[in-house]
Amino acid sequence: MSVRRALPDDDVSGLGLTDALGELVRADEEGVTVRTRRGDVVIAAQDLRAARAVPPPPPRRAPRGRPVD
Numbered sequence: 001m002s003v004r005r006a007l008p009d010d011d012v013s014g015l016g017l018t019d020a021l022g023e024l025v026r027a028d029e030e031g032v033t034v035r036t037r038r039g040d041v042v043i044a045a046q047d048l049r050a051a052r053a054v055p056p057p058p059p060r061r062a063p064r065g066r067p068v069d
Helices: none
Strands: 002-006 017-021 023-028 031-036 039-044 048-052
Touching: 002 039, 017 031, 031 048
Parallel strands: none
Antiparallel strands: 002 017, 002 048, 023 031, 031 039
């Protein structure tokens, strides 16, 4: 899940929006919780701007190395 949300007015980046990418663990009339790599992100309903389902990341490839004899 990718969720776009508004940042607080006092955010120093000046961008106004940010995204949370991860697994949706809660969605109700109060907002959503997205489990990201850095932990759970709770987003209030009034801060939600957009959301969309995204596929899970592909499995990691085996490391490249010398062939085994």
